[in-house]
Amino acid sequence: MSTASVTVTAERVGVARRWGPRLLAALTGACLALAFPAVNVWWWAWFGLVPFLLLAAGAGTFREAGWRSWWASAGFFGTLHHWVLPFLGVFWPLAVLVIGLVWVPFGLVAYGLLRRVTPARAAVALLVLPSVWVAVEALRSWQHLGGAWGLLGSSQWQVRPVLGLAALGGVWLLSFTLVAVNTGLAIAMLRGASPRARLAGGGAAVALAALPACSGLVRPEPVVTGVMRVAGVQPGPVPGPDRRVAAHLRLTGELAGRDPDVVVWGQSSVGLDPARRPDVDRLLRRAAAEVGADLLVNVDAADSSGRIAKSAYQYTPNGVVDTYVKQRLAPFGEYIPLRPVLGWIAGHTEAAEKDRITGAGLTVFEVAGRRVGPLISYESTFPDLRRGLARRGVDVTITQGSLTTFHGSWAHAQQASFEALRAVESGRPAVLVELDGTSAAFDARGRRLAWFPPDYRGAFVVNVPLSAEETPYVRLGDWVPALAGGIALGAGAAAAVLRIHRRRARR
Known part of the structure; x- marks a missing residue:
């Protein structure tokens, strides 16, 4: 050689x-x-x-x-x-x-x-x-x-x-x-x-x-203090804000007579500002009255000043009684970091064309005599937010989600799985309702109470056992x-x- x-x-x-x-x-x-x-x-x-x-x-x-x-x-x-x-x-x-x-x-x-x-x-x-x-x-x-x-x-x-x-x-x-x-x-x-x-x-x-x-x-098992009937509406991806609201209203109407304590819509379910659309405001009030429960809808639309925030609205027959504005925004999906420098990325990817504004802090909704901790989509990944809600004495955490962008991918099951972890960490049951994705609910021990895959279309009601356990993680951080x-x-x-x-x- x-x-x-x-x-x-x-x-x-x-x-x-x-x-x-x-x-x-x-x-x-x-x-x-x-x-x-x-x-x-x-x-x-x-x-x-x-x-x-x-x-x-x-x-x-x-x-x-x-x-x-x-x-x-x-x-x-x-x-x-x-x-x-x-x-x-x-x-x-x-x-x-x-x-x-x-x-x-x-x-x-x-x-x-x-x-x-x-x-x-x-x-x-x-x-x-x-x-x-x-x-x-x-x-x-x-x-x-x-x-x-x-x-x-x-x-x-x-x-x-x-x-x-x-x-x-x-x-x-x-x-x-x-x-x-x-x-x-x-x-x-x-x-x-x-x-x-x-x-x-x-x-x-x-x-x-x-x-x-x-x-x-x-x-040992936690002490159950009651049951909350949480209803979810999952219509899937519906193009156009008016058609999306109509689809949610139709499914919400099917819940009449099923005695839910609260009806939850997913993230971006209302792509219109109810303050600028009185007709939509009236429809949401009427739906709350007909089903006999508060509605938690999610507004993703520009307000009168042109700013956009992803917000949870608590609707009753008398109108909005409380709101929560999303604090943790998904980078590039909902805002572009250092937009003056990196804003050009939006022209080459599906990054946000306009930044959403962020909320000031956590909020607790009083719903049917219970304390509900609302979160929105991406926020479900953060343990500290759920821990903060537990410290405020919530009975249950409810997350509004939507994974339309990643339809049919592993993202659906991955996001739903976070709810089991967050429930055990916080000692509080956790519910996730998706506009398009996997909706799920878990008790405070991480037991699966409900699991509705991405192709599910309809409305559902879950009996959520409530417990008020202060875990070491909540105390120690x-x-x-x-x-x-x-x-x-x-x-x-x-x-x-x-x-x-x-x-x-x-x-």
């Missing part, structure tokens, strides 16, 4: 060794996304990170660990949020480039801790790796970055034995536990790990998986991300000091 042939063969082997693990990392990330709705392979989240951790540990250099982390992150978010990419137009490659950076800090720390594992380093990894993961999740959950969508803990929304962890530390504690279990399993499988380290890792994984499940099985951030920063500082001492010792 000639020298040139040997060189070419060596180059091919080098490319295969470099790109094979990277592509495998992308596959592991994509597979982990299947733990979420709509596929719902929830059990995969308990060990789906193990292949990636093994790839990171065997990277050889921090640079290669960073590349493998980027590919894994791109595979995960690209699969989980594939329904968003077609709406990004020519900017989808840039979006993939950015989301690939999310896992890089975690992957770099995993390489640093797992490349040479001793029992002591195994113990550190079991604490630090979950902390880094949760700290990054908390940072990327900032409302202007897309909210708390795709948090690892949310994959467990239908696993009631472990869902109780959310009442203690929110979705963050679920994420922490899952990553800790994955870390323990990875340590048990590392070739270079000592037998004691492997035993410690495997034992920790078993214990961390068993304890939450056992505690969830013996968790986001203590898990705060603690995780402290551990991550402390570990980083300790590593820096240790590195400085080693350099001095070498001199």
Whole structure:
């Protein structure tokens, strides 16, 4: 074999060794996304990170660990949020480039801790790796970055034995536990790990998986204080604001005689300003009188000043008695960040042509003698909003949603699944009514009370058992991300000091 042939063969082997693990990392990330709705392979989240951790540990250099982390992150978010990419137009490659950076800090720390594992380093990894993961999740959950969508803990929304962890530390504690279990399993499988380290890792994984499940099985039931009959109207996508209102009114009329306490319409159900359309105002009052219950409609229209806000209106036969204006707006969908600089994006994508205005704070509606906490669509992803409503003493939270833009995608089931988590976190039942999407309701323990898929068209009534449980998460707030951030920063500082001492010792 000639020298040139040997060189070419060596180059091919080098490319295969470099790109094979990277592509495998992308596959592991994509597979982990299947733990979420709509596929719902929830059990995969308990060990789906193990292949990636093994790839990171065997990277050889921090640079290669960073590349493998980027590919894994791109595979995960690209699969989980594939329904968003077609709406990004020519900017989808840039979006993939950015989301690939999310896992890089975690992957770099995993390489640093797992490349040479001793029992002591195994113990550190079991604490630090979950902390880094949760700290990054908390940072990327900032409302202007897309909210708390795709948090690892949310994959467990239908696993009631472990869902109780959310009442203690929110979705963050679920994420922490899952990553800790994955870390323990990875340590048990590392070739270079000592037998004691492997035993410690495997034992920790078993214990961390068993304890939450056992505690969830013996968790006492909340005291039910009553039942609220919540009706929802789901007409699907109806073009034109007048036709959309008419479709909602027709379905609302079908609820007469079914004794609902409240009738809920989805987000953007009223694309007209009732203050500027007296005929629409009269129709909404009449509907409330005929059905014998307050209407919660959602107005998405320009007012007399030209401003647009997405607002929940509480209608009675006497008119509007209370309103709530959406606080957390979906970036690009409802406003463009730094519009003077980035406004040109609207001409190349389906970004908002005009920014919606934001509300000043949370509101509590008094409905049929009960306290109702209203939220609107994107806001369902944020644990702190539901916690704030629980602190105000609401009996139930009701979210008005609409996913017409992402019709037929995984987004429907993913948004509906948030309600189970939010119910357990807040200790309050949660109801989601979609204009077009998956409407759902859960009790305070995350039990499914109703589930109406995107193709459902009609009106429904759900008997929602009410309970007033003050969970530790409501009392203590986001203590898990705060603690995780402290551990991550402390570990980083300790590593820096240790590195400085080693350099001095070498001199």
